[in-house]
Amino acid sequence: MSNYELMxxxxxxxxxEDYKAxxxxxVDLVKDNGGExxxxxxxxxxxxxxxIQKKTTGMYLVLEYTAPSDFNEKLKIQLNRDxxxxxxxFTKLDKHAVAYNTRKKGNYEAEPKPVEA
Known part of the structure; x- marks a missing residue:
């Protein structure tokens, strides 16, 4: 299983409502095929x-997930059909990218540290 990022x-x-659906x-497609x-x-x-297709704005979604390597082909078919x-x-994340993303998320969720003068 490898780590991937999908935008x-x-x-x-x-x-x-349609965007959330x-x-x-x-997300359900990833989970149903053994990913997380x-x-x-x-x-x-x-x-x-x-x-893109005469549109100047778009609704963005970024997913980080772990899945078997053959899953991306199934996901690609679903994305093309939608x-x-x-x-x-798709971007395959190496161990450094995963560590960086985890650290980045941790910093935003953590309490700010007091600065000594």
Whole structure:
């Protein structure tokens, strides 16, 4: 099992409920195929660097997950079939990226340390 990061850009015309349903669909797909989602980060509506299908904004979602290597092909098929997905990108995370992401999440969730003068 390897660690992966998936970034998906959904069409901006989705309602909040549809966006959450699409988000849940891909999280459930990972879990149903023996994977485990370690972090789910919905970015919401953001501007695109260039128009995609005549749209200048998109709803972003970033998932970090652990799954068998053959699972990504199944996920790719589902992403290609979903008409609400504008773009997606898989990234295989090495051990340093996983450690960095864990440390980064830990720093945001931890209490700020007092600074001595």
């Amino acid at each position: 998906v850009i959904f069409t901006p015309v989705l309602s909040e 699409a988000q849940k669909k891909f 989602v370690s972090h789910e980060n919905p970015w919401g509506l953001k501007s695109l660097a260039y128009p 008409e609400n997905v504008l773009r997606y990108m």
